Amino acid sequence: MSIMISTGRDEAALREEIVRFGRSLFDRGLTAGSSGNISVRLDDGWLLTPTNVCLGSLDPARLAKLDWNGRHVNGDAPSKEAFLHRAMYEERAGAGAIVHLHSTHSAAVSCMCGLNHDDCIPPLTAYFVMKVGRLPLIPYHRPGDPALGEAIRGLAGKHCAVLLANHGPVVSGTSLEAAVYATEELEETAKLFLMLRNTPTSPLNAEQIEELKSVFKLEI
Template sequence: MNENQLREQIVTMGRSLFDRGLTMGSSGNISVRTGDGWIMTPTNVCLGRLDPARLTRLDARGQHLDGDPPTKEAFLHLAMYEERPQDNAIVHLHSTHSVAVSCLPDVCEQDCIPPLTAYYVMRVGKLPLVPYHMPGDLALGDAVRGLAGRHSAVLLANHGPVVAGKNLEAAVYATEELEETAKLYLLLRGQNPRCLTQAQIDALQERYGKP
């Protein structure tokens, strides 16, 4: 895709996420890597009402080149891109069920959601919890950077998920899978659900690779 097509795709995906209640108000942000940097959704803009011509363009170091001012969470995307050269898109949402999981006091910090379904394992894999930081705190970027090389998705405590993918479609699909599995996890809490075994997980990763 050329840059104009990527801009249109960001607008389409942002509207889809907003229309289905996966993001609200001006929360959440999307970015896509280009040949010499990346483009992303600007600050204080609703994902349901994006203008492709006004998307933020940044260089490979995250410096603002043109378009509207970037979101204050641009550094989260930069941290993921630096650690995941194989990925070309990132989605960060404050989606309800994922945030709910991030607030639980007894969640496993190494893997917040158990392997309930094959598609969760295939698209998300293990989901580590990043300790709480105030929004905009640059130390949060360092915390994400320490995990991103081994995980395509992380869950920010009391905040929401950050998910990378080989392209925007893959990143959005993985984010949606994470949100639906978070919903399942909350529905099943206290029910001792049957999870995939390690052998089943290994077989999936052998056939489809790790996310």
């Protein structure tokens, strides 16, 4: 396990970035009420949005800061789903940020029966493959259940994103911008997936996916 990588970014700038992206996600309807949470890696821990706070009205000075043991260092009380972020960081040394939303189309897919738990949204577009790759489905756990962290830990080493059943996506990226863009691509692909139900489709085949992996140096 390796989690102590250098971010090379000023903490104050990262706090402002979380606020900016949080507001953008809220304003565009990708999160509602006080749902969802965002975190960013620091050299000495990580920042996390507080519990029961709308992503559209974050205060940079009140973001929670935690150390790598999960201890709350300063700021408001962290999201009760802090363990989701910690598990992902501990398994993905290259993760610089994590976004967890209850975005409508992704959450809708997470409620469907008959999904492939190893890859619950087909590779409908090259962009989904490039930004998300394979998307495993994690069985339902109640909100705040610490066992969910262990379930994520078992998959995060091989996957940059997971879908929580009856809940929503957890997506990591090398930066907050990358994590947000991947989350948006997942949401748009989930929308396509729902629109195309009962319609014959032609997802990318194995050869096409291998070409993307080779050309764009993907680890999926």
